[in-house]
Amino acid sequence: MSASDFQPLQGMSDLGFPEILLWQRLEAQARDVLSSYGFQEVRTPVLERTSVFVRSLGEGTDVVQKEMYTFEDRGGRSVSLRPEGTAGTIRHICAGGPDLQDARLFYFGPMFRCERPQAGRKRQFHQLGVEVVGPALAMADAECIALQTDLLKAWGLVDFRVEVHTRGLPEDAVAVRDGLIGALAPVRDRLCEDCRRRMDTHPLRILDCKQESCRALLDGVPPITSFMGEAARTYLDQVLRLLERSGIPARLNPRLVRGLDYYLHTIWEVTHTALGAQDALAGGGRYRISVGGREVEGVGFAIGIERVVAALVQRGLDPASLRVPPQVWLVALGDAAREECFLLAHALRSEGWRVGMDLAGRSMKAQMRAAHRAGAPLVVIRGETELQEGVAVIKSMADGRERRVPASGLAAALRA
Numbered sequence: 001m002s003a004s005d006f007q008p009l010q011g012m013s014d015l016g017f018p019e020i021l022l023w024q025r026l027e028a029q030a031r032d033v034l035s036s037y038g039f040q041e042v043r044t045p046v047l048e049r050t051s052v053f054v055r056s057l058g059e060g061t062d063v064v065q066k067e068m069y070t071f072e073d074r075g076g077r078s079v080s081l082r083p084e085g086t087a088g089t090i091r092h093i094c095a096g097g098p099d100l101q102d103a104r105l106f107y108f109g110p111m112f113r114c115e116r117p118q119a120g121r122k123r124q125f126h127q128l129g130v131e132v133v134g135p136a137l138a139m140a141d142a143e144c145i146a147l148q149t150d151l152l153k154a155w156g157l158v159d160f161r162v163e164v165h166t167r168g169l170p171e172d173a174v175a176v177r178d179g180l181i182g183a184l185a186p187v188r189d190r191l192c193e194d195c196r197r198r199m200d201t202h203p204l205r206i207l208d209c210k211q212e213s214c215r216a217l218l219d220g221v222p223p224i225t226s227f228m229g230e231a232a233r234t235y236l237d238q239v240l241r242l243l244e245r246s247g248i249p250a251r252l253n254p255r256l257v258r259g260l261d262y263y264l265h266t267i268w269e270v271t272h273t274a275l276g277a278q279d280a281l282a283g284g285g286r287y288r289i290s291v292g293g294r295e296v297e298g299v300g301f302a303i304g305i306e307r308v309v310a311a312l313v314q315r316g317l318d319p320a321s322l323r324v325p326p327q328v329w330l331v332a333l334g335d336a337a338r339e340e341c342f343l344l345a346h347a348l349r350s351e352g353w354r355v356g357m358d359l360a361g362r363s364m365k366a367q368m369r370a371a372h373r374a375g376a377p378l379v380v381i382r383g384e385t386e387l388q389e390g391v392a393v394i395k396s397m398a399d400g401r402e403r404r405v406p407a408s409g410l411a412a413a414l415r416a
């Protein structure tokens, strides 16, 4: 067996001690915040019919065209590992889950995208996401952004930026496209090769081109909101006003576009300064999705958990510091005492104590070392003599002080 036989697939990771402690904490804190907003959890399968994603995300999107893990199952049906959580959640709602107009759902789980792995970009990564189903309301969008910033704050993140923009309404799409192409036509030859191609395929994507030369050319182009109708602009203003009045530091980014076809009205992205090139922490937007002939409108977001973890670790958080040590460690000398300690551990645990002990019958020194490594503040020592006398010795690891107590009153003595 070579070393690589023990590694997960490229772009995928095991999650274990100590990082897992941070993940568990993030999840617990998120549940508190989400319940204060009245959200219920949903767990949909990670594998779905490919059509669930193709229909809702859009045939031409990068995710569908290049990044999905798609294969035929043994029955010859095309299935895909979910690349995001919205499509499955909406499918669940349409399948007769919660009431279509009032659904407030969240999910937490793995997503799969077959991208080129690099720092901050994985093939299996995790998202916490929410979906709020209902018609377009600026207040619903602002509430969603407020929830997202509350989550990030609850996790202890501070240096994040929220950037908001609008995709306008579907009826604005042609005017936006034509307006943008018209404004860029005089400088077409000076755009990068990718952007020249985007002029014909996906002109909106020119707005977030990373090339300095393209960015400079875009400075001379009117904001795309100027090509939209009044309704889209008013809606965006309402969202921004609500955020401002709620004290949420969001700013308008007229260059923001998001990759998926299903967005309309508000879109947003959250970035974090500690993350380097892949600085997107989360994204969200209002969407209209068609699932099985049904149109569903809603608003939602997804936060990349690996990136939240990376940002927190960057800020100096050590996941190992979140370990919860045993409250007491049982040290036994001799087989009879070991069996008594085994029973005692069971009794104490059923009363709610966190108890550790070495089952292998190692030396006293080795057992004390194990207690120290585990970080137990108290040790209970029992040997042949203590067994015969019906007592136990409680030792404090902090100052080495020892106390002999009757075995029958051990739990009470530990509590004291």
Ligand code: AMP
Pocket (backbone or CB within 6 Å): 084, 113, 115, 120, 121, 122, 123, 124, 125, 126, 127, 280, 281, 282, 283, 284, 302, 303, 304, 305, 306, 307
């Ligand atoms: P998206 O669904 O593409 O809007 O992604 C939402 C968030 O998920 C992003 O802001 C990232 O934090 C995270 N994310 C997306 N793709 C990846 C990936 N390949 N690896 C790690 N995190 C990702």
